[in-house]
Amino acid sequence: xxxxxxPFVLNMGPVHPSTHGVFRMRVxxxxxxxxxxxxxxGYLHRGIEKLAEQRTYAGIIPLTDRLDYISSMNxxxxxxxxxxxxxxxxxxxxxxxxxxxxxELQRIAALLIxxxxxxxxxxxxxxxxxxxxxxxxxxxxxxxxxxxxxxxYNYLRAxxxxxxxxxxxxxxxxxxxxxxxxxxxxxxxxxxxxxxLIARAKGVGILPAEQAINCSxxxxxxxxxxxxxxxxxxxxxxxxxxxxxxxxxxxxxxCYDRYRQRVEEMRQSLRIIEQAMKxxxxxxxxxxxPHLIHPPVxxxxxxxxxxxxELGFYLVSDNSIAPYRCHIRPPSLINLTALRDMVxxxxxxxxxxxFGSIDITVGEIDR
Amino acid sequence: xxxxxxxxxIAKGLTVTIRHLLRHPTVNQYPEQRLNISRRFRGxxxxxxxxxxxxxxxxxxxxxxxxxxxxTATDMAENKYIVDKYEIDTGYCIQCGLCVEAxxxxxxxxxxxxxxxxxxxxxxxxxxxxxxxxxxxxxSGYFYPDKAQKLPGxxxxxxxxTEKR
Numbered sequence: 184x185x186x187x188x189x190p191f192v193l194n195m196g197p198v199h200p201s202t203h204g205v206f207r208m209r210v211x212x213x214x215x216x217x218x219x220x221x222x223x224x225g226y227l228h229r230g231i232e233k234l235a236e237q238r239t240y241a242g243i244i245p246l247t248d249r250l251d252y253i254s255s256m257n258x259x260x261x262x263x264x265x266x267x268x269x270x271x272x273x274x275x276x277x278x279x280x281x282x283x284x285x286x287e288l289q290r291i292a293a294l295l296i297x298x299x300x301x302x303x304x305x306x307x308x309x310x311x312x313x314x315x316x317x318x319x320x321x322x323x324x325x326x327x328x329x330x331x332x333x334x335x336y337n338y339l340r341a342x343x344x345x346x347x348x349x350x351x352x353x354x355x356x357x358x359x360x361x362x363x364x365x366x367x368x369x370x371x372x373x374x375x376x377x378x379x380l381i382a383r384a385k386g387v388g389i390l391p392a393e394q395a396i397n398c399s400x401x402x403x404x405x406x407x408x409x410x411x412x413x414x415x416x417x418x419x420x421x422x423x424x425x426x427x428x429x430x431x432x433x434x435x436x437x438c439y440d441r442y443r444q445r446v447e448e449m450r451q452s453l454r455i456i457e458q459a460m461k462x463x464x465x466x467x468x469x470x471x472x473p474h475l476i477h478p479p480v481x482x483x484x485x486x487x488x489x490x491x492x493e494l495g496f497y498l499v500s501d502n503s504i505a506p507y508r509c510h511i512r513p514p515s516l517i518n519l520t521a522l523r524d525m526v527x528x529x530x531x532x533x534x535x536x537x538f539g540s541i542d543i544t545v546g547e548i549d550r
Numbered sequence: 551x552x553x554x555x556x557x558x559x560i561a562k563g564l565t566v567t568i569r570h571l572l573r574h575p576t577v578n579q580y581p582e583q584r585l586n587i588s589r590r591f592r593g594x595x596x597x598x599x600x601x602x603x604x605x606x607x608x609x610x611x612x613x614x615x616x617x618x619x620x621x622t623a624t625d626m627a628e629n630k631y632i633v634d635k636y637e638i639d640t641g642y643c644i645q646c647g648l649c650v651e652a653x654x655x656x657x658x659x660x661x662x663x664x665x666x667x668x669x670x671x672x673x674x675x676x677x678x679x680x681x682x683x684x685x686x687x688x689x690s691g692y693f694y695p696d697k698a699q700k701l702p703g704x705x706x707x708x709x710x711x712t713e714k715r
Contacts, residue, residue: 242613245614320576349590372562372565374563376558377559377560
C-alpha cells in the first residue's frame with residue numbers, strides 16, 4: 184500500500200544559521216523531498232539605491248561597502264569604475280596596481296568565507312571554517328594597515344585610492360604570499376578526498392550550463408557549470424589584460440564542483456597578486472579630482488568580476504553633485520534565480536548545501 | 551556511493567587537524583594581552599584642533615551622514631569665523647574618514663583610541679571640549695603619514711609564530 188502524503192509548507196528562516204543572513208525560504212515539502220521553494224527577502228532592505236540619489240559621488244563609496252560586506256573593496260572598485268567612466272577620470276598607474284592587488288586579496292578573503300560556510304553547511308562543523316577565518320584574518324590585517332578598518336574599508340576613490348600603501352605593506356604581503364600556497368595545500372589535504380564531503384556534495388544540485396546562461400548566472404557558479412566566462416578575461420577592466428592567469432572551469436556543475444571552483448580561483452588570484460607585486464611602479468596614487476564631482480549629463484555602467492559574479496553599477500548623471508539614478512546589479516540576487524530549479528527533487532538536507540554552494544550575501548540581495 | 555578505500559580521505563584530513571592541535575594558538579586573551587592596532591586606525595572618536603580650524607564647514611558638507619554640526623559667528627574686527635559650536639554625533643558616524651580627508655586646514659583627525667563605549671546615547675555626542683587632543687587620546691595617522699610614523703607598528707598575524715608550540 185502506498186503511503187499517502189500531502190504537501191507541507193515550511194518556513195526556513197529568516198533567522199536560520201544556514202541562510203547566511205536574514206533570508207527566508209518558503210519550502211513546500213512532500214515528506215522530506217522539496218517540491219517547490221519561494222525565496223522571500225527584503226529583511227535587510229536599507230534603500231541604498233535611493234539613498235545614493237541624495238549623496239555626493241564620494242559619499243556613496245561608504246554605502247557600497249555595506250552591500251556585500253565581505254567583499255567591500257570589490258564593491259568600491261565597481262562603483263569607482265562607473266564614476267570614472269561617467270566623469271572621464273584617468274587613474275594613475277600605481278593606483279591601478281594597488282587596486283588590482285587589493286581586489287584580488289579581497290577575492291581570496293571572500294572565497295575563503297564562501298568555502299568555509301559551504302563546508303559548515305555540509306556538516307564539517309566549524310573546523311574548516313575557523314582555519315579559513317585564520318587565513319582571512321591575515322588578509323584583513325593587511326587591509327587594516329592600508330585603510331584603517333577591518334570590514335568597511337572605504338579605501339578606493341574615484342580617480343585612485345585614498346592613500347598610498349604604507350611602506351610595511353609590501354613586505355607583509357610578501358610573507359602572506361609565501362604562506363598562502365602552503366595553507367591551500369593543507370585545505371586540499373583536509374577536504375578534497377574527504378568521503379563525507381564527496382558523498383554529500385557530488386552530483387547534488389546540478390546546474391546545467393545552458394540553464395546557467397539562461398538565468399544569467401555569473402561568477403564561480405557559472406564557471407563550475409563549465410562556461411568559460413570571466414569579465415577579467417573577456418572584458419578586461421582596469422589593467423587586468425596585463426596579467427597572465429587562467430580561467431578554471433569544472434565539468435559537472437554540482438555542489439562539489441562549485442567548491443573546487445572557488446579553491447582553484449583562489450590559486451589564480453594568488454598568481455595575479457604575484458605578478459602585480461613585481462610590476463608595481465612608484466608615483467602618485469590619486470588623480471586630481473575635486474571633492475564634489477560634477478560629471479557631464481550621461482550614463483555609465485561599470486562592472487567587475489567580484490567573488491560572487493558580475494557586480495555592476497549603473498549611474499545616470501544630470502550634472503549635479505549627486506547621481507540622478509544609481510542602479511546596482513548584485514550577483515547574489517541574480518545567482519539566486521536558479522535556486523528553485525536546482526533544489527527541486529532533493530531532500531531538505533541537500534537544500535541547505537545547494538543554497539550554501541551558491542554563496543549569497545543578503546546585504547547585496549536586499550540592498 | 552562506493553569508495554575503493556573507504557576512510558583514507560578522512561584519515562588524511564585528521565592528520566591536518568592533529569597537526570593544528572600541536573601548533574601555537576592564534577588568539578589572544580584580550581584585556582590582558584593587547585595587539586597594536588593599525589597606524590591609520592579609523593575609530594569612533596574624532597580629534598579637532600581648535601587653533602587650526604577656521605570654521606569653513608567643509609567637514610560638515612562632506613559628511614555623508616550629516617553627523618557634524620558646526621555653528622560659527624563672524625568676527626568683524628579680525629575678519630574670520632569664530633566656532634561657537636562644533637559637535638559630532640558619533641552614534642551617526644560611520645567612520646568613513648571623508649571629513650578628515652576633506653579638511654583643507656588639517657584641523658580634524660581620527661583618534662587612535664578604540665575603547666570608547668558609552669552607557670547612554672547622549673554621551674555619544676562629542677562637543678568642542680571633548681574633541682581636543684589629550685595624552686590619552688592620541689592622533690591616528692589616517693591621511694597624515696607623518697603622524698603615522700610616530701605611532702607603534704601594527705601587530706600582524708603574518709609575523710606571529712604559528713607553527714610549533
